[in-house]
Amino acid sequence: DQQVKQNSPSLSVQEGRISILNCDYTNSMFDYFLWYKKYPAEGPTFLISISSIKDKNEDGRFTVFLNKSAKHLSLHIVPSQPGDSAVYFCAAMYSGGGADGLTFGKGTHLIIQP
Amino acid sequence: EPEVTQTPSHQVTQMGQEVILRCVPISNHLYFYWYRQILGQKVEFLVSFYNNEISEKSEIFDDQFSVERPDGSNFTLKIRSTKLEDSAMYFCASMPGTSGGWTDTQYFGPGTRLTVL
Numbered sequence: 001d002q003q004v005k006q007n008s009p010s011l012s013v014q015e016g017r018i019s020i021l022n023c024d025y026t027n028s029m030f031d032y033f034l035w036y037k038k039y040p041a042e043g044p045t046f047l048i049s050i051s052s053i054k055d056k057n058e059d060g061r062f063t064v065f066l067n068k069s070a071k072h073l074s075l076h077i078v079p080s081q082p083g084d085s086a087v088y089f090c091a092a093m094y095s096g097g098g099a100d101g102l103t104f105g106k107g108t109h110l111i112i113q114p
Numbered sequence: 115e116p117e118v119t120q121t122p123s124h125q126v127t128q129m130g131q132e133v134i135l136r137c138v139p140i141s142n143h144l145y146f147y148w149y150r151q152i153l154g155q156k157v158e159f160l161v162s163f164y165n166n167e168i169s170e171k172s173e174i175f176d177d178q179f180s181v182e183r184p185d186g187s188n189f190t191l192k193i194r195s196t197k198l199e200d201s202a203m204y205f206c207a208s209m210p211g212t213s214g215g216w217t218d219t220q221y222f223g224p225g226t227r228l229t230v231l
Contacts, residue, residue, distance in 0.1 A: 043222035099169035101159025
């Protein structure tokens with residue numbers, strides 16, 4: 001039961017170029033979405049979030065786009081830097097469900113090539 | 115910058131033994147969570163805790179599991195009788211919860227790797 005799907009297990013991008021990570025969800029109740037970054041042997045680190053009332057949120061080099069009708073979101077990183085190499089998790093939740101946990105995708109391993 | 119801490123970083127136990135995983139959430143945060151990640155799989159929600167009681171739990175969180183906030187700073191996850199399939203990374207998270215809604219950020223600890231032999 002994959003309510004949050006990240007269909008690309010890995011992605012390789014050249015330093016300085018744009019990295020685009022994609023995420024699809026099936027549960028129409030989800031209304032808050034987050035991206036986390038994870039290095040080996042560390043916990044997930046929060047990057048950026050977006051509420052379903054918006055279609056875009058930007059924070060420095062990171063922009064998240066939400067297409068509710070397609071149940072699709074994407075994370076853009078511009079420009080990509082070597083330190084961005086990590087596993088990126090998309091997560092979703094229903095804000096009206098109490099203190100529900102996040103539903104995570106399986107992650108995309110982003111590799112930034114020098 | 116405040117962070118969530120977890121101990122131990124790695125716990126090895128025999129099947130059937132009880133384990134307690136410990137977490138110190140960020141001070142002044144009100145909501146606490148446990149997640150697990152089995153090797154090669156996604157991070158899965160186990161339980162949330164607020165106001166000294168369980169708020170939500172997943173179907174994974176069965177009677178073998180319990181959580182406690184014994185002293186106002188620690189947040190623990192106990193597994194009563196471990197099984198081989200409990201081997202995973204266990205992540206603790208905390209959330210401020212002061213914005214009045216649920217759309218707040220959960221901050222994760224570094225995890226405890228539990229190995230059940």
